[in-house]
Amino acid sequence: QVQLVESGGGLVQAGGSLRLSCAGSGDFATINVMGWYRQPPGQQRELVASIKDDGVTRYAASVANRFTITSDKFNKAVALQMTNLIPEDTAVYYCYVQSSASDVYWGRGTQVTVSS
Numbered sequence: 001q002v003q004l005v006e007s008g009g010g011l012v013q014a015g016g017s018l019r020l021s022c023a024g025s026g027d028f029a030t031i032n033v034m035g036w037y038r039q040p041p042g043q044q045r046e047l048v049a050s051i052k053d054d055g056v057t058r059y060a061a062s063v064a065n066r067f068t069i070t071s072d073k074f075n076k077a078v079a080l081q082m083t084n085l086i087p088e089d090t091a092v093y094y095c096y097v098q099s100s101a102s103d104v105y106w107g108r109g110t111q112v113t114v115s116s
Helices: none
Strands: 003-007 010-013 018-025 031-039 046-052 057-059 067-072 077-082 091-099 104-106 110-115
Touching: 003 091, 018 031, 018 091, 018 110, 031 067, 031 077, 046 067, 046 077, 057 067, 077 091
Parallel strands: 010 110
Antiparallel strands: 003 018, 018 077, 031 046, 031 091, 046 057, 067 077, 091 104, 091 110
């Protein structure tokens, strides 16, 4: 059974930093993409950052130059370093994995709250 577990969320003041981690376990097919989505209160889920198996990264415009995504495919792990956080970053953050079979797996989410 595939499982993704996020950690590292919490409450931080504006301007602060947090590091989110996601550890995967189970029988994945080859991983194509790993990444993070977030869902702010009352809004739809949106892509934050992703990293492909060739190392190419993609960021939402709102987080570019503030967030950095890294991955460890061998250990099925992905991390998101978030700096210079702003209240608009408040959301539940979900990690995901897309396999070569186009299956998508999701974590349960971790809450990030940025106070002004």
